[in-house]
Amino acid sequence: MKTFVPKNDEQNWIVVDAANVPLGRLATVVASRIRGKHRPDFTPNMIQGDFVIVLNAEKVVLTGGKLDGKVYTRYSGYQGGLKTETARQALAKHPDRVIEHAVYGMLPKGRQGRAMHSRLKVYAGERHPHVAQNPQKLEISNTAHTKAEVK
Template structure:
């Protein structure tokens, strides 16, 4: 019996609108699509995922106190060179980097994860230059808010 090895010939492009979607919920769905875990022939040692375009990164939602409580740190290499930015400050400067950081943390570490990271395209506004690839829209439902809205409607 021969070993089945899936082919990596399917290159889909997906566009996701990040308006009012919590950062973690968006990042898990996007990382799963980039890895290819939605496919029935998923193989962990191959890159089989889709290219994902995230638009409206500046309109993403932060739940709880994460907008001021979440801190991004980096070290400059000098003494006392620890730089800290809150999520609010980071969203004001580069809203696309917040989503890239969240998704990159959910991808495998190493060469394959870095190659997968190249399949993510994030834009702060609605426009993106990948119209020629004919991206298909992917709707991410915010189940927490829809459940809350349904329970409010049932009470009335």
């Protein structure tokens, strides 16, 4: 009996509207799509996921007190070079990075995770330059147990 090895010949493009969707809920659905966990032939050691385009990044919702309580830090490498900003400041300056950071934390660490991260395209507004790929729309419901449906 031969071992089944899935092929990575199918590359779909998905569009997700982030308006009024909680950040964590959006990030879990997007990370699952990028990894390819929605496919019946999912294999953890292969990149089989879809390309995901996230629109309206500035309209994503952070619940509770996370707008002022969640802090993003980065270190420049120099003495006294620890920089911090709250989620409210980050959404005002560069809302695309907030979603990228949340999704990147849910992807595998290492070479494959970095390759999967390149399949994520996040835009602050309604427009995107990937119209030629004919992306399908992915609806994310805002209920407690979410089901993502491609339409």
